[in-house]
Amino acid sequence: MLSIKDIAIVILNWNGKDLLETFLPSVTQYSEGATIYIADNASTDDSVDFITSNYPEIKIIQNSTNEGYAKGYNDALKHVDESIYCLLNSDIEVTPNWLQPIINTFNSDSETVIIQPKILDYNNRSFFEYAGAAGGFIDKYGYPFCRGRIFETIEKDTGQYNDTIPIFWASGACFFIRKSAFEGLNGFDASYFAHMEEIDLCWRAFNQGHVAKYVEQSTVFHVGGATLKSSSSKKTYLNFRNSLITLVKNTDRNVFFRTVWRMKLDGIAAFRFLIQGKPLHFWAIVKAHLSFYGSLSRILKQRKSVPKRYGYYKTNSIVWSYFIKQQRHF
Incomplete structure (x- = not known):
């Protein structure tokens, strides 16, 4: 049986000292038993020195170049031995007991290899956050959308997604995956650099018969857009x-x-x-x-x-549903 000690929390960092100062305290406070890593993508600020001086218990993996989210994690995870990877953005605040529901879900279903928690907006805390919300789906033309977020419409969290269900993709902002599955899928497609690589990985996992789940008992708060703004x-x-x-x-x-x-x-x-x-x-x-x-x-x-494998959410075209039929909620 897995336990929290089997989790490696791996935070990819590039010149993110300010984010680390703000968000590491919650990660270290509420992740007792897990091993925390900073995977540094050749930062030129003093973020690595900051970690070394203030968080000696955190392990540092130094990548030689900055080649984005996909390759950055591919390279860093070669140095991680724990059975469960938690790929965590540096702009996320975690909450008490956020890890135990994840472990419970992995233990209860061997086919579940990927998990996403509930992701709420750090700056507007009663609303879901754009990148992941309450779990991702995809339409027949490859457009991704979420429970709690369709295009630019973001729902308030009123408990409507307080469940644990299979989803099509999990957000890379807070992405749990079994080490064996990540290696079996040959990791992320490094050509992506950043954005959509987690959806590609989840789709490949689905095509191999694996299951991704959303677990609402675990909650995190995400700033979003800390690396690339939505206006970019x-x-x-x-x-x-x-x-x-x-x-x-x-x-x-x-x-x-x-x-x-x-x-x-x-x-x-x-x-x-x-x-x-x-x-x-x-x-x-x-x-x-x-x-x-x-x-x-x-x-x-x-x-x-x-x-x-044949599979996407029942909506044939989310573009048609959203812009023509004016469907704004999942």
Whole structure:
């Protein structure tokens, strides 16, 4: 049986001393028994010195370069021996007893390999947080959405998602995964750099018959956007590029039809940015598609190596449901 001592809490850091000062106290206070690691992505500030001086009990893994979330974790986790990885953003406040419900769920179901807690907004604490909320799902065109968050509409937490259920994807902001599953899936796709890599990993896990779950008895508060703000055109580029790659790599059938429709919908989104006076975001989507074309040969090779299962949430198109039918809540 697993226990809290089998958990490695691994926080990826890049020039994040201010975040570590703010959020490490809750992690160290409420994670007794777990081992805490800082995986440093070649920071140039004094965050590593800060950890060494103030938290000698925390283990430090130093990556030689900053190559984003995906490769940063892939490299760091090679040095972690615990049976359960908790990949925790540096801008998250954890709460008392946040780890025990996770362990209980892993122990009660051997098929569950990935878990996400309830993720609430650090700055607006009665509302869900954009990145993950109460568990992720995906529509037939590869657009991700969450219980508690569809596009820009975020729900207040009134207990409507106080349950433990299977989900399609878990947020990388606070992502628990069995070490054996992470290694069996060959980790994250390092070409993603950042954004959507956890959804790709969860989709590959689903295709191999594994289960991801949301566990509401565990709660964390997330700031969100600490590395890339939502207003960043680079974030738009990564999200649109990586979402297309994820769809083509992992969807079970009708991949050509789904990809063509997805690209049409992306085109509408691009022109919507243009109408809103956001030309950098328009060009970010154009560049995302060009990068996708340039990588298509590699993506199709990856697709051949991944087993496929039919699966997405019952909503055929979340874009249609949200923008045309005006459905704002899960």
